[in-house]
Amino acid sequence: MSRIVYVNGEYLAEEDAKISVFDRGFLFADAVYEVSAVLKGKLVDNDAHLKRLARSLGELKMTPPATGEEIEAIQMELIRHNSIDEGVIYLQATRGAADRDFAFPKNSIPSLVMFTQKKSLSQNPAADVGITVITVPDIRWKRRDIKTVGLLPASMAKQAALDAGANDAWFVEDGFVNEGSSNNAFIVTHDGKIVTRHLGTEILHGITRKSVMELAKRENLEIEERPFTPEEAAEAREAFSTSASAFVMPVVKIDGHVLGNGVPGPVSEKMRKLYVEMAMKG
Ligand SMILES: Cc1ncc(COP(=O)(O)O)c(C=O)c1O
Numbered sequence: 001m002s003r004i005v006y007v008n009g010e011y012l013a014e015e016d017a018k019i020s021v022f023d024r025g026f027l028f029a030d031a032v033y034e035v036s037a038v039l040k041g042k043l044v045d046n047d048a049h050l051k052r053l054a055r056s057l058g059e060l061k062m063t064p065p066a067t068g069e070e071i072e073a074i075q076m077e078l079i080r081h082n083s084i085d086e087g088v089i090y091l092q093a094t095r096g097a098a099d100r101d102f103a104f105p106k107n108s109i110p111s112l113v114m115f116t117q118k119k120s121l122s123q124n125p126a127a128d129v130g131i132t133v134i135t136v137p138d139i140r141w142k143r144r145d146i147k148t149v150g151l152l153p154a155s156m157a158k159q160a161a162l163d164a165g166a167n168d169a170w171f172v173e174d175g176f177v178n179e180g181s182s183n184n185a186f187i188v189t190h191d192g193k194i195v196t197r198h199l200g201t202e203i204l205h206g207i208t209r210k211s212v213m214e215l216a217k218r219e220n221l222e223i224e225e226r227p228f229t230p231e232e233a234a235e236a237r238e239a240f241s242t243s244a245s246a247f248v249m250p251v252v253k254i255d256g257h258v259l260g261n262g263v264p265g266p267v268s269e270k271m272r273k274l275y276v277e278m279a280m281k282g
Pocket residue numbers: 035179180181182183184203204205206207208209242243244245
């Protein structure tokens with residue numbers, strides 16, 4: 001049975017779902033998105049994802065395609081239709097279809113597309129062994145705090161990592177690590193402090209980042225929100241990344257430098273465990 005997706009008010013088999021060739025998401029990447037995790041059939045941190053969606057829409061002066069409650073109802077319906085126990089829900093809102101013109105159209109109707117992806121999140125073999133990352137120049141636009149679908153630099157960075165025999169890439173700008181290709185970047189110093197870049201327009205304000213930091217504070221772990229260099233990262237005791245689709249992912253090698261013993265560190269493992277426990281509770 002094919003996957004059921006949602007497009008502008010309709011639940012359709014994926015092969016029947018259609019969007020206009022004039023949709024501004026397609027022509028200009030004039031669109032924002034969110035990815036929420038599903039565990040045990042329940043959405044994880046979804047209120048925060050919907051809040052960030054509203055902010056992204058506001059920053060781009062885009063009409064919301066639906067209210068938060070309506071979006072959540074559609075998400076739940078997709079979980080049900082596709083029997084998702086564990087996986088993610090992708091949602092994309094665009095400024096809608098209009099004849100191609102750079103200026104924002106006056107009366108376009110926003111588009112809303114959503115689909116599910118089944119994925120094992122709580123059990124992930126990559127998290128057991130840790131991943132390797134390379135650093136790449138951050139060639140993205142300057143408003144990374146808005147979650148737009150303009151993801152070509154992220155896709156290129158990920159591919160560069162795979163071509164180099166690594167798993168992921170961290171973006172570096174002015175000598176400092178901003179974040180990963182699709183995640184926030186953390187290191188753990190030799191005196192046990194968790195370090196991650198402070199919020200600003202340079203990075204996406206990760207929902208998982210925030211939850212993980214709250215969990216770390218509850219454990220009385222010290223957190224520093226500040227820039228760090230690729231050299232500091234390569235010398236760190238541990239490193240990890242956070243995202244809705246991979247939770248907490250231990251990093252064991254950066255630019256060829258093995259961290260610690262080359263296996264996931266205790267802080268990374270603890271944060272992953274705590275986050276999965278929190279997410280399982282719903
Ligand atoms: C560039 C970037 N940074 C960080 C994140 C992590 O954000 P979240 O934890 O909200 O998934 C993502 C997720 O897609 C991302 O694309």
